[in-house]
Amino acid sequence: MTTTTVTPAAPAAVRQGTQIRLEHVTKDYGLAVPAVDDISLTIEPGEFMTLLGPSGSGKTTTLNLIAGFETLTSGTIELNGRDVGKLPPHKRDLGMLFQNYALFPHMTVAQNVAYPLRERRLPKDVIRQKVADVLELVQLTGRDDNHPSQLSGGQQQRVALARAIVFDPKALLLDEPLGALDRNLRGALQAEIRRIHREVGSTFVFVTHDQEEAMNLSDRIALFNTGRIEQIGTPEQLYRAPETLFTARFLGDSNVFELDGGATGSSVGWDGATWAVDADTVAAHPGVLTRAAVVVRPEDVEIVRTASKLPSGVNSVPAIVTDVEYMGSYRTAMLALGPSGVKGRARIDAFDSALTRGDDVVAWWRPQRQRVVAA
CATH class of the missing domain: 3.40.50.300 (P-loop containing nucleotide triphosphate hydrolases)
Known part of the structure; x- marks a missing residue:
């Protein structure tokens, strides 16, 4: 474009x-x-x-x-x-x-x-x-x-x-x-x-x-x-506010979820999950996004141990911790997201050493902090 x-x-x-x-x-x-x-x-x-x-x-x-x-x-x-x-x-x-x-x-x-x-x-x-x-x-x-x-x-x-x-x-x-x-x-x-x-x-x-x-x-x-x-x-x-998947991937790290059936309304589906969509987070494209993806930055992803601890009104996906990298000022939790195990990551506090490889967790984020883009 x-x-x-x-x-x-x-x-x-x-x-x-x-x-x-x-x-x-x-x-x-x-x-x-x-x-x-x-x-x-x-x-x-x-x-x-x-x-x-x-x-x-x-x-x-x-x-x-x-x-x-x-x-x-x-x-x-x-x-x-x-x-x-x-x-x-x-x-x-x-x-x-x-x-x-x-x-x-x-x-x-x-x-x-x-x-x-x-x-x-x-x-x-x-x-x-x-x-x-x-x-x-x-x-x-x-x-x-x-x-x-x-x-x-x-x-x-x-x-x-x-x-x-x-x-x-x-x-x-x-x-x-x-x-x-x-x-x-x-x-x-x-x-x-x-x-x-x-x-x-x-x-x-x-x-x-x-x-x-x-x-x-x-x-x-x-x-x-x-x-x-x-x-x-x-x-x-x-x-x-990237407008395309290329922009989202080129500038910074991203968790990318390529959607089932595109983005057509106030909710989207991915790998069996249904997520809310905030209208302000949808990239401005003419018509319906028949091929779309949800992009979430690692610093916007939070982790809880069980779904019962999720805040209300958030989007979430089950995940497995595949590794934890110490980066000095923060740690990065490497994740396998959803049933299909899509690679993702979350940025966590440098002093949080509780997560270990193999842990079953739930990753979540607020709909206002995601971006829906053309895929």
Whole structure:
């Protein structure tokens, strides 16, 4: 499903960036399906928009189309209302940050950062001041004369980020810039990118396949699936209110119950059980969902020993504990759900060590905390 959401999501204080509008954009390499298949998307000024999806879903191709590194098969791309679909990359005035940094090894930090300013033939004193300002922004003051080989991976990425924003581009495009870094360093640089986005106030378009990274950084996320946009929304909207089973499974862990006979009214059936449906939890799809699934997040599932201990008004299913994993701040109870033994999980308190493998239990959740989606 291709969705265009134009409601601003970035805070009002950072609205001076560039609007990027894609209308019916397609990139077809002549394969079985287009790499990008008729997508429409509006990225608001100053917004941090993430293009998220698995490998081959079209997110990087879309970024390259915006940058001008790929040519459109059809559709339009506009920057602040100006059609740039036929402009070469250097005339679009966009910053680009890659995963591999692309720093010049023979140049110092200051020379690397100054490169786009020298290409634009700015006066030397202006270049000197702009380089000093941006190195302070990325917290690399004093590293001016170092070469890339003298810096850590995280510092090199900061140099690349400084070079990408030093000339005040209309927008910054980031192609999996943290993919080569270890987990702890990625977390630190995520915080830096978020801070710099707030301070610069520019439009950021970020590509990643990492769901946690997308949820941590983004104002909104466009989730890609086989060349199309599956859903657009804030991280919370995609997590709490997925419209399709693909979205529910891609963002976070889910207990998935594919329903008998779809979803047609105020109740649904699964594996002999009948569950109540709250109308507000049904994904907005035209007509009746003939193939549907109930999705419940692990943190919304509770466990009791017997059905007699169930609260009133809840949905429930018998289960067998197949394992208990200790995760530090919580435990995860791995479950075989219902007569068919569908794999599921529930998040329980870290100090709850009473459950053991083989226990017969009842898993339950409130109808308001489930989501009924197209399967």
